[in-house]
Amino acid sequence: MLTVASADACPVYIEPKLSDARQADAVVVGYVTKDVRATDRARLTVEINHIIAGTVPSAVTVYWYREINNGPPERISGGYVFALRKLPPSMSADGVDAYAVMQGVCSGALVFRRGSTQANAIREMFGLEPEPLEPPPETFVESFKAALISGPALIVFGLLTTGATFTGVALWRRRRRPRGQP
Incomplete structure (x- = not known):
């Protein structure tokens, strides 16, 4: 069973089942433009680059709930494939549709770097061609770190x-x- 709530205790980590993406309300390729962290979740603003399945506006608010051994990385940038579940209107901020990253209890989230093996497997499930791996983008500071x-x-x-x-x-x-x- 997939959930959007965090688990209290996870004795072991379970690899996410890519086939669970078929149960998503939307599967999209997007770029995080805003990242707000809280203790138990991250609230991301995701600009949609491509819709693989479902219907979503051009930008969405996505909640990524933390579990003991799962949660968003410290820095999430570049293109990702997101499998999303729409949240009830009561959980939406300012009346804007909100979504949650799909993840099973004690399992990884269905979020993968664009062009990764997992992202391409999800694309192929929906009849799309695989993409080349998108390298993580460098920020201005990172490009000069070696020179600092x-x-x-x-x-x-x-x-x-x-x-x-x-x-x-x-x-x-x-x-x-x-x-x-x-």
Whole structure:
């Protein structure tokens, strides 16, 4: 049985059954544009890129409830395939339709990176062609992480570079002088 509520205790983790996606109210490919965390859940705003099954607006609010050994990753970015169950209107904020990520009790959620083996298996269940794996996007900061150096390390690096430059110039000058001249 699939649920949208969290379990109190999960003695073991059970791999999600991909065939459960057929019970979803909607299966979509989307990108998370907003991520608000609480202790027991995350509230995501998902921009819909492609609808695999069901009917949803172009952006939806999705709740991802945590279990002991399951929950959204700390950072979710890029394209994902989501299997969603529509929540009752009483659980919707501001009258906007809300959905929950499908997941079984003590099982992983039916959310997979676009183009992953699991995402492509779900696509094929609905008669669609597989997609290539979408690499996780880099943020501006991540693309420069390797270049970031802490203050003391930067000073040492600067001194070493300056010393090597002066040594190289001195050796170059020494070679240019004819023998016998100081």
